[in-house]
Amino acid sequence: AQKITQTQPGMFVQEKEAVTLDCTYDTSDPSYGLFWYKQPSSGEMIFLIYQGSYDQQNATEGRYSLNFQKARKSANLVISASQLGDSAMYFCAMREVATSGTYKYIFGTGTRLKVLA
Amino acid sequence: EAGVAQSPRYKIIEKRQSVAFWCNPISGHATLYWYQQILGQGPKLLIQFQNNGVVDDSQLPKDRFSAERLKGVDSTLKIQPAKLEDSAVYLCASSLVGARWETQYFGPGTRLLVL
Numbered sequence: 356a357q358k359i360t361q362t363q364p365g366m367f368v369q370e371k372e373a374v375t376l377d378c379t380y381d382t383s384d385p386s387y388g389l390f391w392y393k394q395p396s397s398g399e400m401i402f403l404i405y406q407g408s409y410d411q412q413n414a415t416e417g418r419y420s421l422n423f424q425k426a427r428k429s430a431n432l433v434i435s436a437s438q439l440g441d442s443a444m445y446f447c448a449m450r451e452v453a454t455s456g457t458y459k460y461i462f463g464t465g466t467r468l469k470v471l472a
Numbered sequence: 473e474a475g476v477a478q479s480p481r482y483k484i485i486e487k488r489q490s491v492a493f494w495c496n497p498i499s500g501h502a503t504l505y506w507y508q509q510i511l512g513q514g515p516k517l518l519i520q521f522q523n524n525g526v527v528d529d530s531q532l533p534k535d536r537f538s539a540e541r542l543k544g545v546d547s548t549l550k551i552q553p554a555k556l557e558d559s560a561v562y563l564c565a566s567s568l569v570g571a572r573w574e575t576q577y578f579g580p581g582t583r584l585l586v587l
Contacts (some may be wrong), residue, residue, distance in 0.1 A: 359514075390575065398561055400515070410578035446514050450574075455527045457503070458567075459575065462514030 358382065359463035364432050368437045368466050375422070375434040376466045378447030388450040389430040391421065394465070395443040403445075406430055437470045444468075474498065476579035484585045493582045496545070497566030505576060506539055507563040515563055516525050521547065522569075529538035535569050554586045 360379045368374035380389065391403040406414045406421045413420040422431040434441055444465045453459035477496040483493050497504050502523050507515035518537065520528040524544040532539070536555070541547040551558055561583050565576040 392578075398563075398581040398583065400563060400565070400576075402575050402577065424510060436582075448514075453528060457520065457522055457527045459520075459528060460505070460576065461518065464512075464514050 358461045359447055360382045361447055361463035361466050364464075366466055367471055368434075368468065369471050370439060371436055373433060373435045374437055374468065376445050376447075376468065378428060378432065378435070378463060380428050380447075380449045382428075382449065382451055385451060386449050388449065389421070389439045390421070390448040390460075391419070391430075391432045392446045392448060392462075393441075393443045394446060400446070404432065434468075439470050439472060442468060442470045475568055476564055476577055478562075478579035478582055480495070480582055481580060482583045482585075484587065485554055487556055487585050488553040490550065491554055492551075493549045493562050493564075493584075495547045495549070495564030495579060497564070498568070498577055500554065500568060501566035501577075502544070502569050503529075503566040503567045504541055504547050505563075505567075506547070507565065509561045509563055509581070518549070551584075554584075556586050559584055559586045 358381050385438050387408045389406045393401045404416045404419045404421050406423045413423050418422050418435045420433045446465045447463040450460050479494050504521045506518045509515045518532045519539045522540045524541050539549045539578040563581045564579045567576045
């Protein structure tokens with residue numbers, strides 16, 4: 356079973372509008388972390404935002420916010436006021452504690468976002 | 473603060489040849505990861521080091537892939553012999569144990585094409 360599911364292979368959004376990228380996850384571990392990364396065409400993975408499983412409030416970082424619904428096991432990324440530079444692949448990732456006691460990261464398949472002028 | 477460095481950025485080889493990638497993590501980061509990212513997919517962890525010890529290599533094809541981090545700093549990933557399906561971007565990442573969120577920071581990646 357997929358541990359991280361991103362159901363939107365591609366999304367379009369008009370410049371200056373908001374867009375939501377979906378992510379659902381599956382874990383039985385009570386302690387976990389959820390991340391979103393941006394990957395432009397250059398290939399580098401850029402960290403955007405983090406949400407811990409015990410965090411009471413939704414994470415926000417500038418124009419990025421994470422809509423965390425624990426009961427639904429979803430961690431959607433909301434980008435407000437989209438810019439042309441936001442066009443990229445976006446990956447949702449989950450961090451669990453591995454049997455070794457260290458952290459283990461699992462990535463989704465990504466959503467390609469295209470911002471239209 | 474310098475980011476994660478990787479070299480080369482691009483590599484084209486023929487199948488059955490060998491290739492090596494190098495990664496230098498952010499200074500002080502004890503944890504180092506190597507990921508394989510096939511076109512259209514998310515990164516898949518190949519191997520994870522904590523200092524110079526391996527903590528997870530369960531998805532590393534050990535018959536052809538090897539990796540080392542001898543002094544607990546930089547690392548090399550080797551493929552020998554390469555297959556067509558090894559064409560991918562190889563990403564290196566590092567993280568600081570105990571840091572806020574302990575997030576991973578990625579290098580620019582090495583794009584490998586096997587012909």
